[in-house]
Structure formats: structure tokens, C-alpha cells
Amino acid sequence: METGVVPLSEIDGPFDLQATVESGQTYLWDRADDGMYEQQVAHGGDHWYETVVRPFAPPRGDGDTLVSEPTVVRVRQVGESDDPDARLEWESTVDAEQLLTHLLRLDDDLDAILSATPDLPLLEEAYETYHGMRLVRDPPFPCLISFICSAQMRVARIHGMQRRLAESFGDPVTFDGETYYAFPTPEQLAAATESELRDLSLGYRAPYVQRTAELVADGEAHPAAATDRAYEAAREYLTQFVGVGEKVADCVLLFSLGFLQAVPLDTWIRTAIGDYYPNCERGGYTETSRAIREQFGGEFAGYAQTYVFYYLRTTEQ
DNA sequence: TATCCAAGGTAAGTT
DNA sequence: AACTTACCTTGGATA
Numbered sequence: 001m002e003t004g005v006v007p008l009s010e011i012d013g014p015f016d017l018q019a020t021v022e023s024g025q026t027y028l029w030d031r032a033d034d035g036m037y038e039q040q041v042a043h044g045g046d047h048w049y050e051t052v053v054r055p056f057a058p059p060r061g062d063g064d065t066l067v068s069e070p071t072v073v074r075v076r077q078v079g080e081s082d083d084p085d086a087r088l089e090w091e092s093t094v095d096a097e098q099l100l101t102h103l104l105r106l107d108d109d110l111d112a113i114l115s116a117t118p119d120l121p122l123l124e125e126a127y128e129t130y131h132g133m134r135l136v137r138d139p140p141f142p143c144l145i146s147f148i149c150s151a152q153m154r155v156a157r158i159h160g161m162q163r164r165l166a167e168s169f170g171d172p173v174t175f176d177g178e179t180y181y182a183f184p185t186p187e188q189l190a191a192a193t194e195s196e197l198r199d200l201s202l203g204y205r206a207p208y209v210q211r212t213a214e215l216v217a218d219g220e221a222h223p224a225a226a227t228d229r230a231y232e233a234a235r236e237y238l239t240q241f242v243g244v245g246e247k248v249a250d251c252v253l254l255f256s257l258g259f260l261q262a263v264p265l266d267t268w269i270r271t272a273i274g275d276y277y278p279n280c281e282r283g284g285y286t287e288t289s290r291a292i293r294e295q296f297g298g299e300f301a302g303y304a305q306t307y308v309f310y311y312l313r314t315t316e317q
Numbered sequence: 318t319a320t321c322c323a324a325g326g327t328a329a330g331t332t
Numbered sequence: 333a334a335c336t337t338a339c340c341t342t343g344g345a346t347a
Contacts, residue, residue: 024325151326157342158325203340208327245327266325284334309325 001176002095006088006106008081013110016132017077017088020104021049023310024155025255026136027146027162028183032074050074051103052166052173052182056139058102059227059257066099070182072175075100081132093175105134113260117297117304122276126304126311135306136255140223141216142183143256148208148243150251155313157201164200165189165209189213208243215241227257232286234259246285254302263293263305268312 008015021029032048052072055065073096079086090096101107114127138146142162149161162183169184169192184192190213197206215221221241226234231253238249247266253259263269265285273280273292280291296304 147325148327150324152324152339153326153341154324154343198340201341203342204327204338205340239327243327247326251325264325267323268325313325 001091001093003089003091004095004097006090006097006100008077008079008086008088009084011106012108012112013114014081014132015077015088015104015106015110015134016081016130017049017075017104018047019130019133019310020136023130023133023306024313025251025306026138026143027150027158028138028142030159030163046076046078048074048076050180052170052180053099053103053139054182054185056141057224058137059140059224066102067094070171070173071096071099072173072180073099073103074176075104091176102137105137108134110134113300113303117300118295120276120295122272122308122311123296123304126307129311129315130307133307133310135260135303137258138256139183140252140256141186144212144223144238144241144244144248144252145183145189145209147248147251147255148212148241149202149205150248151205151243161200161202168192168196168200184213186213186216190217205243211242212244223252223256226253231259231261235262246289250289254306260300260302261293261298262302263289263296264302265289265292266309268309269305272308272312 029049029051032050050072052070053067054070055067057065071093074091076089078089090100117123146158146162150158166181166183169188170181173180173182189209192210194206194210197209202209223238226237229237234253235246235249238244238252247264250262250264254262254264265288277292277295280288280295282288282291293301
């Protein structure tokens with residue numbers, strides 16, 4: 001086992017691990033002692049979080065594959081990021097510093113990003129409440145599948161689905177005396193039957209997951225291929241997958257492929273538009289999306305969206 | 318104890 | 333193209 005420490009003083013801007021991985025942008029990290037996130041934890045709590053990462057090509061060609069085989073990564077935050085001794089501690093089968101930097105966007109200059117968004121009261125409030133929350137960079141295929149599963153589903157339950165998919169169809173990985181399961185490959189999920197997937201409580205999403213996995217396994221399309229396109233064309237490309245509409249496509253663009261301007265129009269953001277920015281309500285998804293993206297300053301509008309989503313979801317019960 | 322309801326929407330069928 | 337409707341499942345609310 002390799003271990004390491006990333007002093008938070010070395011990264012640009014604040015960081016809050018708990019808010020980053022539990023804010024509903026990723027369903028691929030588990031709390032080591034409570035994978036389902038059933039207990040509320042204190043802000044920036046010092047829990048260990050863990051995930052299993054398969055080899056994948058980072059979007060935008062920044063570097064080769066980050067890992068060469070399924071790899072367990074475990075990380076916790078010690079101290080709040082204002083504390084000079086605050087740090088990230090990690091344990092893994094390999095040197096995981098680059099991998100963590102990629103997955104948790106430690107290379108973002110968070111202060112610069114947030115100050116490049118407009119001075120709106122709702123944003124200021126959310127930025128303050130979840131100070132240090134960053135976006136994530138999930139691996140593309142697991143991100144795609146997890147957001148197909150997210151349709152009409154509570155955040156807390158989506159985790160359980162991903163865990164059951166991994167335990168039922170993914171490869172086992174031994175680490176630190178325990179058995180973990182990698183997220184299934186497209187081939188592994190394509191070989192699953194609808195009935196097997198329904199047994200994991202996927203409901204009507206079961207055939208979507210199977211058919212999407214088949215498209216990827218057969219080489220007809222791959223979510224990472226959207227990266228080469230302009231934003232709206234990339235979103236259109238992703239909707240060819242079964243169970244993927246504009247909203248889920250925006251989530252993959254934002255939480256995996258680095259399109260920080262993407263603003264997924266979910267129920268919470270639609271509520272925010274109605275309550276705070278009614279002039280952005282334009283009927284159709286494309287037009288409303290353009291309007292709220294402009295309202296949130298364009299380039300980093302997705303950062304603002306994710307803060308607003310988590311803030312509203314946790315303050316309006 | 319029994320119903321009802323809504324949850325990070327999408328696909329398929331009508332105008 | 334815009335507008336309905338059905339869809340699995342389940343924890344929590346309501347009767």
C-alpha cells in the first residue's frame with residue numbers, strides 16, 4: 001500500500017472533500033464506514049472516502065491513462081482549508097496524487113473561478129455555505145451510467161444502485177485485506193439482462209443501462225468522444241445513448257468531460273429559475289439553458305449550478 | 318396498517 | 333416541433 005499527503009496550502013483556493021463528494025454530482029465515491037451516506041456528517045468531516053478507478057483516458061488529452069489497472073483510492077481531509085496544516089491524506093495501491101488531482105479537480109483555481117461568476121445573492125450565499133466545494137471529474141462511462149440511473153430518483157438511493165452494479169457485475173479488487181469491486185465495464189453491463197438489472201432496483205432504467213452499455217461495448221459511440229465537439233453539439237451527441245436526454249447529457253459534460261459551462265436543468269434549478277430568475281424561463285430546454293447559463297456568467301456557469309443545487313437541496317429540506 | 322406521493326427525466330405516442 | 337403520458341421502486345407523509 002502506498003500512502004501520501006497533499007497539503008491544502010499547495011492548491012489554488014479552498015477545498016472541502018465532504019461537500020465535493022456528497023453534493024450529488026458523483027455517485028462513485030463511498031464513505032468508508034457508511035457507503036450509503038445515510039448519516040449526515042459535519043461540514044468537512046474527516047471521513048475516509050473510497051472509490052475504484054479503472055484505466056480511462058482523461059478527456060482533452062491531458063496525459064495518458066492515469067492508472068493501468070483497477071485501482072482503489074482512499075482519501076480523507078484533515079482540517080478545514082483555512083487551517084495552515086489542513087491536508088488530504090490518501091492510501092492506494094499506487095501513487096495516487098495525480099489521480100486525485102484529476103478526480104477532485106485540485107488543479108482548478110477555485111477563487112478565480114468563483115470570482116469570475118456574477119455577484120448574485122443566491123450564489124454568494126451558496127459559495128459561503130459550501131466554501132471549498134469543487135466539481136469532480138468522474139470517469140466517463142461510470143458517470144454516464146450513474147446519471148442514467150438518476151432519473152426520478154432520490155440522491156441517497158442512486159449510490160446504492162451503483163454499488164450493487166459494481167458488486168454484481170464488476171471485477172473484484174483486493175486492497176488492504178478487503179475486497180472492493182470496480183465499476184463494470186461496458187462489456188460486463190452489456191452482457192447483463194434487463195431482468196438482472198431490475199433485480200438491483202433499477203426499475204425502468206434497467207433496459208436503458210443495458211442498451212447504452214451495448215452501444216459503447218459495440219464501439220458505436222463512447223461518451224468520451226463528445227469531448228471533441230462544441231458544447232451544444234457535444235450534448236446532442238450524448239443523447240444518442242438510451243436513457244440520456246438533455247439533462248443527463250449536461251451532467252456528463254459537467255461532471256466528467258470538463259464542460260464547465262454546462263448547466264443541467266434539474267428540478268432544483270428549475271425551482272431556482274422560477275423563484276429567482278423568472279426571466280430565464282423560456283419554455284424549451286435549449287433556450288432556458290442558454291438563458292440561465294448567461295445569467296451565471298457563461299464560462300463557469302456549471303460551477304454556480306452545482307453550488308445552487310446542493311444549497312437548495314439542503315436548505316429547503 | 319393502508320394509501321399516496323415524489324424523487325437530479327426520458328421515450329414513445331399524439332397533435 | 334411542442335405537448336401528454338407511462339414508467340420501476342421505495343422511504344416518508346398522510347389518513
